[in-house]
Amino acid sequence: MSNSRILSAEEELQLDVWLTIKQINLNNRTRRNLCDVANVAKLFKELDYKLVEAHNYFSHSSLSLKLQNWETFNLLVLRKMGMTLSRQALEDLATGHLGAIKSLLYQLMCAERNGIRLRAGSRTCLTGTGTGIGTGTDVEMPDESIPIHTKVVHSCDPQSFLDAKYEELMRESNQMDNYISSITDRIKHLESVKLIKEDRINCLIENLALLSVRTLTMQILCRNPKWKQKQLQKLQQKLDIRLKKKQLKRQQKKLHKKQLKETMALK
Missing domain, CATH: 1.20.5 (Single alpha-helices involved in coiled-coils or other helix-helix interfaces)
Structure with a gap:
């Protein structure tokens, strides 16, 4: 697993050129958007539409849910590309840390220019025309010593796919359980508030009824001369x-x- 790293001046320049071509401006708004993996997944999908399944990722405002999204993306996409990130790097991305975002975008740029090889993929690697851009990236590049015609197609590891799918389903199940639990607690709270309000309303109705009876009685008695005389x-x-x-x-x-x-x- 790798952590986010600080890019060199040359790498920064290369990334700026690539971002300009992509029409991406790393301002505060863009950083807020890219801290959500649902938006980052679209960039990776442009690289290979089969690589990312968009239905696995939803936009969230909660930091914990964003982090869970990044963990899923790390497991299902980045791991296949040999770009598996550490927990700290995922937290930095979820919080919109500029250095972490630049590091990930730089790796994406290298994958796009030099080709990617899926660790558990079912396709051959993409080959580029240039040499490697920068050093220290975690993207697996094609072995230049192997002739292109000898490259083989890697078969998908069923166990790895099942493990990833199981972890994804378990995560979704836990999220749903937490959501149901919070809704249940909210319902109980509202029911208790409802009972308190009903008791208060019933008490006010009884007092109002008693006051109405007394008022009517006084009005009737005031019209009676004998009652007035007795009161005097x-x-x-x-x-x-x-x-x-x-x-x-x-x-x-x-x-x-x-x-x-x-x-x-x-x-």
Whole structure:
């Protein structure tokens, strides 16, 4: 497995020329697009349409899902091209690290110019007209010492294909399980909120009904002269009781003062 590497000045120049031909400008927007493997897969598909199956990759905004996409791409495409990347390199690509993107694009450029050989492919390698571009790339180049007419077609390794497909299906299954689990938790939360809201609504309805009954009762009673008279009598009785209490308190105070004066006089 290889990590992303820093390109030399010459390699940078070669990559800039290639990107200009491809009409690719590595600005912030392009970096955001290329950190999603679904967009990078299109560039590799231009190199060999049989190499990439577009239905395996979907655009995601989540970093963890982007990383899972890159892992799948690393397993199904880059490994066949002899460009297998390390975990750190995949994380750099998923986060849009400029150096990692340039390193991958440089390897893609070399594969396009010098031909690629699939490790587990079912086709002969593509041959180029020029010599190798730069050094230190991880793309497997055709062996110049072997005549073209002696190159053989490599048969696909069934076990490797089944392992890759199994890992892909397991990853999709785990993603689906996580999604279902999150949806289930969300449903439970909404159901609990719904019960709380229903209890609150029922309580408010009961209070409103009780208030309505009281209001109607008061309206009916207010229209009854006898009820009004009774209410006035009760109010008058309360006032009389309060006045009697005040008078009693005054009398008690006067009596208390008189007793104090008599006590002082005796002394």
